[in-house]
Amino acid sequence: ELKVEQNPLFLSMQEGKNYTIYCNYSTTSDRLYWYRQDPGKSLESLFVLLSNGAVKQEGRLMASLDTKARLSTLHITAAVHDLSATYFCAVDMTSGSRLTFGEGTQLTVNP
């Protein structure tokens, strides 16, 4: 059974600070996705990571994938209030687009 674990589950940080969200998964996979969800809203795709060593960056967010360690990280640089949201990682273990989601990390960026 595939398990996907994120930590931390809750993160409160100050504007301008850096932090990393971790996503560990239990079964071999080389496809990992990061999504953002604002309260009461849908899920928005942030990154698609398809191979070991993949690194993608968009603005203040950077995601990486280490398939050997079964670990993905989402790094936040110089956080701003607009980044406040819940972030989910999701792993595809079936090569058939079935995703297993982590519990989500609720990020609050304080002024």
Add this chain to the structure above:
Amino acid sequence: NAGVTQTPKFRVLKTGQSMTLLCAQDMNHEYMYWYRQDPGMGLRLIHYSVGEGTTAKGEVPDGYNVSRLKKQNFLLGLESAAPSQTSVYFCASSSLPQASNQPQHFGDGTRLSIL
């Protein structure tokens, strides 16, 4: 530019009632999915479809049925609603696995309360 559209957006049911949630996508995607989201548990896959006329069970299928009579539509049915089915339901769609650089696209959700 609708993407994935879910109806209704909100619904309150009494225990034992039945209802159908509709999902429609206009991206010509082969794959469609139904998830439920509960506090602290992320999203869990209920059922999914890999093409018109096909359906398959996900992680939490009990108490739900689905149908995919047309490629663009995926229906989720609750046969006899129970309070444990109170949740937010999301529909998603995606292209073929070979095009896995594309993520799943999600609808806005249906907030369902069972009294």
